[in-house]
Amino acid sequence: MDKFLSTLPSVRSRRRAREAIDSGKVLVGGRRLGVAEHSLTVQAGDLVCIEWNRPGTARTARKGAVNLDRHGLRIVHEDSDIVLVDKPPGLLTDSATYKQAREEKTVATLVGSWLEASGQRAHVVHRIDRDTSGLVAVARHAEAFEALRSEFAKHRPVREYWVLVAGGPREDAGDWAHYMRWDKRFLRQRVASADDEQAVLARASYRVLRRFGEHATALEVRLDTGRRNQIRLQCQLEGYPLVGERQYVDRDASPPTLKAPRQALHAMRLRFKHPGHGRMVAYTCALPADLEAVVRKLGG
Numbered sequence: 001m002d003k004f005l006s007t008l009p010s011v012r013s014r015r016r017a018r019e020a021i022d023s024g025k026v027l028v029g030g031r032r033l034g035v036a037e038h039s040l041t042v043q044a045g046d047l048v049c050i051e052w053n054r055p056g057t058a059r060t061a062r063k064g065a066v067n068l069d070r071h072g073l074r075i076v077h078e079d080s081d082i083v084l085v086d087k088p089p090g091l092l093t094d095s096a097t098y099k100q101a102r103e104e105k106t107v108a109t110l111v112g113s114w115l116e117a118s119g120q121r122a123h124v125v126h127r128i129d130r131d132t133s134g135l136v137a138v139a140r141h142a143e144a145f146e147a148l149r150s151e152f153a154k155h156r157p158v159r160e161y162w163v164l165v166a167g168g169p170r171e172d173a174g175d176w177a178h179y180m181r182w183d184k185r186f187l188r189q190r191v192a193s194a195d196d197e198q199a200v201l202a203r204a205s206y207r208v209l210r211r212f213g214e215h216a217t218a219l220e221v222r223l224d225t226g227r228r229n230q231i232r233l234q235c236q237l238e239g240y241p242l243v244g245e246r247q248y249v250d251r252d253a254s255p256p257t258l259k260a261p262r263q264a265l266h267a268m269r270l271r272f273k274h275p276g277h278g279r280m281v282a283y284t285c286a287l288p289a290d291l292e293a294v295v296r297k298l299g300g
Contacts, residue, residue, distance in 0.1 A: 001017070001026070001037060001039065002017040008050075011050070017038075018038050021038055025050055025051050025052060027051065028042075028048050028049075031079070034079075068085075073110055074285075081139065082148070082275065084135060084270070085135070086133070087134060087135075088133055089132065089261075089262050089288070090131060091107060091130065093128055094124045095109075107122075120140045121140075124136065125139055125145065125148045126226065129232075129263075131263055132266065134161070134267025134285055135285055139275065152226065155223075155225055157271060158272070159222065159226065159269075160222050160268055161222075163218070163220075163221050163266075164291070164295070165240040166216055166258055167216070168217025168240050173205070173208065174205070176234045177203045178237055179193060179200070179202070181198040182227075188247060191237060203223075204222060204234060207220050212298040216258055220268075232263060236248040236249060241256075243256070243294065244259070244263045258294075260291070261290050262290070266291060268286075269284045270283050271283075
């Protein structure tokens, strides 16, 4: 797309073409392109339109795109209904307190500032932990948000995580089921009994991706439910905590020999029914550099 636009007399360069795309000025078949679509393939018969004077598209969208890049937030997919982002570790998905809302950048505020140019808001559909990396779905309008929120509430989307644990399970595949409850005072999950009125049953399945001797195992974990910190607690309860885990660990156990800058947990795949056209869609994102470095140290 950027190469095609650069051939037009009003554009003349790929840099200017990308600026036009990033600021929401370019439409193909009536659909406005987003920041991740510089490399969209132009098809014969496509109707391409550039709205140079569209109000609000210049400064605001460009600033929003710069902020996304500055905070390491990458657009995986973007259309008129949803935005899929690859969240870096250390960035909140959304603010949970007034202090966070006032002082911290989040996926919601960064994507929101980028969407502001098109008169839209960022509606975060689900969350992943601050120090977990990977895919987060954001709706661009209320209708898409309600449709996706309903799907997630019914646990229909497929959510798969890459997990690196110390040691590992004996079996190459299996299921986890644990009762847990959220401790509001200490902001963490606690194991609970089945007769606890506040307890919920957390379920997930796993398969082994690779074993690194007896030291560590890379797992693919699929959530059947979606409890906060679920995988982190379940790995501890199963006897093989996440590499780099600092909260859900056995305090009486020996200090971990494997090191990581944060919990080795990455939301690598999302599959769900698209709120616009109703068909199933799937998105993936690769391991970030910090977890790739941990794997290399293990001989990967």
